[in-house]
Amino acid sequence: MNNDSKYHNISIFLHWMVGLAVLAQLSLGFWMEGVPKAPPGLRAGWFNFHKSTGMILAILILCRVVWRLTHRPPELPDVLTPLKKTLAQWNHRLLYACMLIMPLSGFLGSSFTPYPIKFFGTPLPRFWGPMPEMKEFLAVVHASTALGIVGIVVIHIVAALAHAYQKDGVAQRMWFSFQPKAPTPLENTP
Ligand code: HEM
Ligand code: HEM
Numbered sequence: 001m002n003n004d005s006k007y008h009n010i011s012i013f014l015h016w017m018v019g020l021a022v023l024a025q026l027s028l029g030f031w032m033e034g035v036p037k038a039p040p041g042l043r044a045g046w047f048n049f050h051k052s053t054g055m056i057l058a059i060l061i062l063c064r065v066v067w068r069l070t071h072r073p074p075e076l077p078d079v080l081t082p083l084k085k086t087l088a089q090w091n092h093r094l095l096y097a098c099m100l101i102m103p104l105s106g107f108l109g110s111s112f113t114p115y116p117i118k119f120f121g122t123p124l125p126r127f128w129g130p131m132p133e134m135k136e137f138l139a140v141v142h143a144s145t146a147l148g149i150v151g152i153v154v155i156h157i158v159a160a161l162a163h164a165y166q167k168d169g170v171a172q173r174m175w176f177s178f179q180p181k182a183p184t185p186l187e188n189t190p
Helices: 009-032 042-070 082-111 132-166
Strands: none
Touching: 009 042, 009 082, 009 132, 042 082, 082 132
Protein backbone atom coordinates (compact mmCIF):
# COMPACT_ATOMS: atom_id res chain seq x y z
CA MET A 1 0.00 0.00 0.00
CA ASN A 2 1.58 3.31 -1.06
CA ASN A 3 1.27 6.63 0.78
CA ASP A 4 -1.26 8.05 -1.75
CA SER A 5 -3.86 5.42 -0.88
CA LYS A 6 -3.54 6.04 2.87
CA TYR A 7 -4.78 8.79 5.17
CA HIS A 8 -2.22 11.41 6.27
CA ASN A 9 -0.61 10.50 9.62
CA ILE A 10 -2.14 13.65 11.16
CA SER A 11 -5.63 12.59 9.94
CA ILE A 12 -5.01 9.17 11.50
CA PHE A 13 -3.86 10.72 14.79
CA LEU A 14 -6.92 13.02 14.87
CA HIS A 15 -9.25 10.11 13.98
CA TRP A 16 -8.11 7.94 16.89
CA MET A 17 -7.74 10.73 19.44
CA VAL A 18 -11.14 12.33 18.72
CA GLY A 19 -12.89 8.96 18.12
CA LEU A 20 -11.81 7.52 21.47
CA ALA A 21 -12.57 10.81 23.27
CA VAL A 22 -16.10 10.87 21.77
CA LEU A 23 -16.68 7.28 22.95
CA ALA A 24 -15.48 8.23 26.46
CA GLN A 25 -17.67 11.37 26.50
CA LEU A 26 -20.73 9.37 25.38
CA SER A 27 -20.12 6.82 28.17
CA LEU A 28 -19.70 9.61 30.72
CA GLY A 29 -22.93 11.29 29.52
CA PHE A 30 -25.06 8.14 29.74
CA TRP A 31 -23.49 7.13 33.07
CA MET A 32 -23.92 10.52 34.79
CA GLU A 33 -27.69 10.48 34.04
CA GLY A 34 -27.91 7.75 36.71
CA VAL A 35 -25.90 9.62 39.39
CA PRO A 36 -28.21 10.37 42.40
CA LYS A 37 -28.99 13.95 43.47
CA ALA A 38 -27.84 13.18 47.06
CA PRO A 39 -25.44 14.03 48.59
CA PRO A 40 -25.89 17.60 47.26
CA GLY A 41 -23.33 18.57 44.62
CA LEU A 42 -22.45 15.03 43.52
CA ARG A 43 -24.62 14.97 40.39
CA ALA A 44 -23.93 18.66 39.61
CA GLY A 45 -20.19 17.97 39.95
CA TRP A 46 -20.29 15.23 37.31
CA PHE A 47 -22.50 17.36 35.02
CA ASN A 48 -20.00 20.22 35.31
CA PHE A 49 -17.12 17.85 34.58
CA HIS A 50 -18.99 16.57 31.48
CA LYS A 51 -19.54 20.16 30.29
CA SER A 52 -15.83 21.03 30.73
CA THR A 53 -14.52 17.92 28.95
CA GLY A 54 -17.21 18.46 26.27
CA MET A 55 -15.91 21.99 25.59
CA ILE A 56 -12.33 20.71 25.22
CA LEU A 57 -13.62 17.98 22.91
CA ALA A 58 -15.48 20.63 20.87
CA ILE A 59 -12.14 22.35 20.16
CA LEU A 60 -10.53 19.04 19.11
CA ILE A 61 -13.52 18.25 16.86
CA LEU A 62 -13.25 21.70 15.24
CA CYS A 63 -9.50 21.10 14.61
CA ARG A 64 -10.37 17.76 13.02
CA VAL A 65 -13.08 19.27 10.80
CA VAL A 66 -10.81 22.15 9.68
CA TRP A 67 -8.01 19.67 8.91
CA ARG A 68 -10.48 17.48 6.95
CA LEU A 69 -11.81 20.45 4.95
CA THR A 70 -8.28 21.47 3.98
CA HIS A 71 -6.91 17.95 3.28
CA ARG A 72 -8.59 15.63 0.76
CA PRO A 73 -8.84 12.03 2.00
CA PRO A 74 -7.51 9.27 -0.29
CA GLU A 75 -10.01 7.89 -2.85
CA LEU A 76 -11.87 4.81 -1.59
CA PRO A 77 -10.30 1.71 -3.23
CA ASP A 78 -12.09 -0.15 -6.06
CA VAL A 79 -12.43 -3.32 -3.96
CA LEU A 80 -15.59 -1.51 -2.76
CA THR A 81 -18.67 -1.52 -5.03
CA PRO A 82 -20.10 1.95 -5.89
CA LEU A 83 -22.95 1.30 -3.40
CA LYS A 84 -20.50 0.51 -0.58
CA LYS A 85 -18.50 3.64 -1.41
CA THR A 86 -21.66 5.78 -1.14
CA LEU A 87 -22.66 4.11 2.15
CA ALA A 88 -19.15 4.68 3.59
CA GLN A 89 -19.21 8.34 2.53
CA TRP A 90 -22.62 8.89 4.17
CA ASN A 91 -21.52 7.07 7.31
CA HIS A 92 -18.55 9.46 7.58
CA ARG A 93 -20.65 12.57 6.80
CA LEU A 94 -23.20 11.63 9.48
CA LEU A 95 -20.40 11.01 12.00
CA TYR A 96 -18.98 14.49 11.32
CA ALA A 97 -22.46 16.06 11.57
CA CYS A 98 -23.17 14.32 14.90
CA MET A 99 -19.72 15.26 16.23
CA LEU A 100 -20.60 18.93 15.60
CA ILE A 101 -24.21 18.77 16.85
CA MET A 102 -23.27 17.06 20.16
CA PRO A 103 -21.14 19.82 21.75
CA LEU A 104 -23.17 22.62 20.13
CA SER A 105 -26.52 21.35 21.48
CA GLY A 106 -24.92 20.59 24.88
CA PHE A 107 -23.39 24.05 25.17
CA LEU A 108 -26.42 25.98 23.90
CA GLY A 109 -28.84 23.87 25.99
CA SER A 110 -26.78 24.54 29.12
CA SER A 111 -26.62 28.27 28.29
CA PHE A 112 -30.44 28.51 28.54
CA THR A 113 -30.58 27.19 32.15
CA PRO A 114 -30.58 29.58 35.16
CA TYR A 115 -26.98 28.52 36.03
CA PRO A 116 -23.76 29.71 34.37
CA ILE A 117 -21.67 27.11 32.49
CA LYS A 118 -18.47 26.47 34.46
CA PHE A 119 -15.17 25.48 32.82
CA PHE A 120 -13.45 23.40 35.50
CA GLY A 121 -14.96 25.65 38.19
CA THR A 122 -14.66 29.02 36.38
CA PRO A 123 -18.06 30.47 35.38
CA LEU A 124 -18.20 31.56 31.73
CA PRO A 125 -19.89 34.84 30.72
CA ARG A 126 -23.60 34.63 29.88
CA PHE A 127 -25.01 36.19 26.71
CA TRP A 128 -28.74 35.62 27.40
CA GLY A 129 -31.07 34.69 30.26
CA PRO A 130 -32.77 31.37 31.02
CA MET A 131 -35.28 30.03 28.47
CA PRO A 132 -36.79 26.73 29.69
CA GLU A 133 -38.39 25.77 26.33
CA MET A 134 -35.08 26.23 24.46
CA LYS A 135 -33.25 24.24 27.15
CA GLU A 136 -35.83 21.44 26.88
CA PHE A 137 -35.66 21.35 23.06
CA LEU A 138 -31.84 21.28 23.00
CA ALA A 139 -31.75 18.56 25.68
CA VAL A 140 -33.90 16.43 23.35
CA VAL A 141 -31.54 17.22 20.42
CA HIS A 142 -28.48 16.35 22.59
CA ALA A 143 -29.96 13.05 23.84
CA SER A 144 -31.33 11.90 20.46
CA THR A 145 -28.11 12.78 18.59
CA ALA A 146 -26.23 10.77 21.26
CA LEU A 147 -28.40 7.73 20.45
CA GLY A 148 -27.97 8.38 16.71
CA ILE A 149 -24.18 8.58 16.92
CA VAL A 150 -24.07 5.30 18.91
CA GLY A 151 -25.95 3.54 16.07
CA ILE A 152 -23.76 5.08 13.35
CA VAL A 153 -20.53 4.28 15.26
CA VAL A 154 -21.62 0.64 15.73
CA ILE A 155 -22.16 0.30 11.94
CA HIS A 156 -18.80 2.10 11.37
CA ILE A 157 -16.84 -0.20 13.72
CA VAL A 158 -18.48 -3.41 12.44
CA ALA A 159 -17.67 -2.38 8.83
CA ALA A 160 -14.06 -1.48 9.77
CA LEU A 161 -13.57 -4.81 11.57
CA ALA A 162 -15.07 -6.72 8.61
CA HIS A 163 -12.57 -5.02 6.27
CA ALA A 164 -9.70 -5.73 8.68
CA TYR A 165 -10.77 -9.41 8.73
CA GLN A 166 -10.95 -9.56 4.92
CA LYS A 167 -7.50 -7.90 4.73
CA ASP A 168 -8.66 -5.90 1.67
CA GLY A 169 -6.58 -2.84 2.65
CA VAL A 170 -9.54 -0.57 3.62
CA ALA A 171 -8.98 -0.70 7.42
CA GLN A 172 -5.22 -0.40 6.93
CA ARG A 173 -5.72 3.09 5.45
CA MET A 174 -6.54 4.37 8.96
CA TRP A 175 -3.34 3.09 10.60
CA PHE A 176 0.04 4.83 10.81
CA SER A 177 2.79 4.10 8.31
CA PHE A 178 6.30 5.46 8.34
CA GLN A 179 7.47 4.48 4.86
CA PRO A 180 10.83 6.05 4.03
CA LYS A 181 10.68 8.48 1.12
CA ALA A 182 12.07 7.00 -2.12
CA PRO A 183 15.60 8.44 -2.67
CA THR A 184 15.89 11.08 -5.38
CA PRO A 185 18.43 10.44 -8.21
CA LEU A 186 20.75 13.09 -6.67
CA GLU A 187 20.83 11.21 -3.32
CA ASN A 188 21.93 8.05 -5.23
CA THR A 189 25.02 9.65 -6.69
CA PRO A 190 28.20 8.87 -4.73
C1 HEM B 1 -18.89 15.51 21.80
C2 HEM B 1 -19.33 16.08 22.92
C3 HEM B 1 -20.42 15.51 23.80
C4 HEM B 1 -20.95 14.26 23.87
C5 HEM B 1 -20.56 13.02 23.05
C6 HEM B 1 -21.97 14.29 24.91
C7 HEM B 1 -22.75 13.19 25.31
C8 HEM B 1 -23.78 13.23 26.21
C9 HEM B 1 -24.65 12.13 26.55
C10 HEM B 1 -24.56 10.72 25.95
C11 HEM B 1 -25.54 12.57 27.46
C12 HEM B 1 -26.70 11.77 28.09
C13 HEM B 1 -27.91 12.01 27.23
C14 HEM B 1 -29.20 11.49 27.83
O1 HEM B 1 -29.36 10.27 27.95
O2 HEM B 1 -30.07 12.33 28.16
C15 HEM B 1 -25.26 13.95 27.74
C16 HEM B 1 -25.97 14.74 28.60
C17 HEM B 1 -25.67 16.07 28.86
N1 HEM B 1 -24.68 16.81 28.25
FE1 HEM B 1 -23.37 16.17 26.86
N2 HEM B 1 -22.05 15.55 25.43
C18 HEM B 1 -21.12 16.33 24.78
C19 HEM B 1 -20.86 17.67 25.00
C20 HEM B 1 -21.51 18.45 25.94
C21 HEM B 1 -21.22 19.85 26.19
C22 HEM B 1 -20.13 20.67 25.49
C23 HEM B 1 -22.08 20.26 27.17
C24 HEM B 1 -22.24 21.63 27.81
C25 HEM B 1 -21.32 22.58 27.82
C26 HEM B 1 -22.91 19.12 27.52
C27 HEM B 1 -23.93 19.15 28.46
C28 HEM B 1 -24.73 18.08 28.79
C29 HEM B 1 -25.80 18.16 29.77
C30 HEM B 1 -26.20 19.40 30.58
C31 HEM B 1 -26.38 16.90 29.80
C32 HEM B 1 -27.60 16.46 30.66
C33 HEM B 1 -28.84 16.74 29.86
C34 HEM B 1 -30.09 16.39 30.61
O3 HEM B 1 -30.06 15.53 31.48
O4 HEM B 1 -31.12 17.00 30.24
N3 HEM B 1 -22.53 18.04 26.75
N4 HEM B 1 -24.18 14.33 26.95
C1 HEM C 1 -12.88 2.33 17.69
C2 HEM C 1 -13.19 1.84 16.57
C3 HEM C 1 -13.01 2.49 15.21
C4 HEM C 1 -12.46 1.90 14.14
C5 HEM C 1 -11.90 0.47 14.07
C6 HEM C 1 -12.48 2.85 13.05
C7 HEM C 1 -11.99 2.63 11.78
C8 HEM C 1 -11.98 3.52 10.75
C9 HEM C 1 -11.39 3.28 9.44
C10 HEM C 1 -10.68 1.99 9.02
C11 HEM C 1 -11.62 4.37 8.69
C12 HEM C 1 -11.17 4.61 7.24
C13 HEM C 1 -12.22 4.20 6.28
C14 HEM C 1 -11.69 4.41 4.86
O1 HEM C 1 -10.82 3.65 4.48
O2 HEM C 1 -12.13 5.35 4.21
C15 HEM C 1 -12.34 5.34 9.49
C16 HEM C 1 -12.76 6.59 9.06
C17 HEM C 1 -13.49 7.45 9.84
N1 HEM C 1 -13.85 7.28 11.16
FE1 HEM C 1 -13.46 5.66 12.31
N2 HEM C 1 -13.09 4.02 13.48
C18 HEM C 1 -13.42 3.85 14.80
C19 HEM C 1 -14.04 4.77 15.61
C20 HEM C 1 -14.53 5.99 15.18
C21 HEM C 1 -15.31 6.91 15.99
C22 HEM C 1 -15.70 6.68 17.46
C23 HEM C 1 -15.61 7.99 15.20
C24 HEM C 1 -16.39 9.24 15.51
C25 HEM C 1 -17.12 9.47 16.51
C26 HEM C 1 -15.02 7.74 13.88
C27 HEM C 1 -15.12 8.61 12.80
C28 HEM C 1 -14.59 8.38 11.56
C29 HEM C 1 -14.73 9.30 10.43
C30 HEM C 1 -15.47 10.64 10.45
C31 HEM C 1 -14.03 8.73 9.36
C32 HEM C 1 -13.86 9.32 7.96
C33 HEM C 1 -12.54 10.04 7.89
C34 HEM C 1 -12.49 10.97 6.68
O3 HEM C 1 -12.61 10.51 5.54
O4 HEM C 1 -12.32 12.18 6.93
N3 HEM C 1 -14.39 6.53 13.91
N4 HEM C 1 -12.55 4.79 10.75
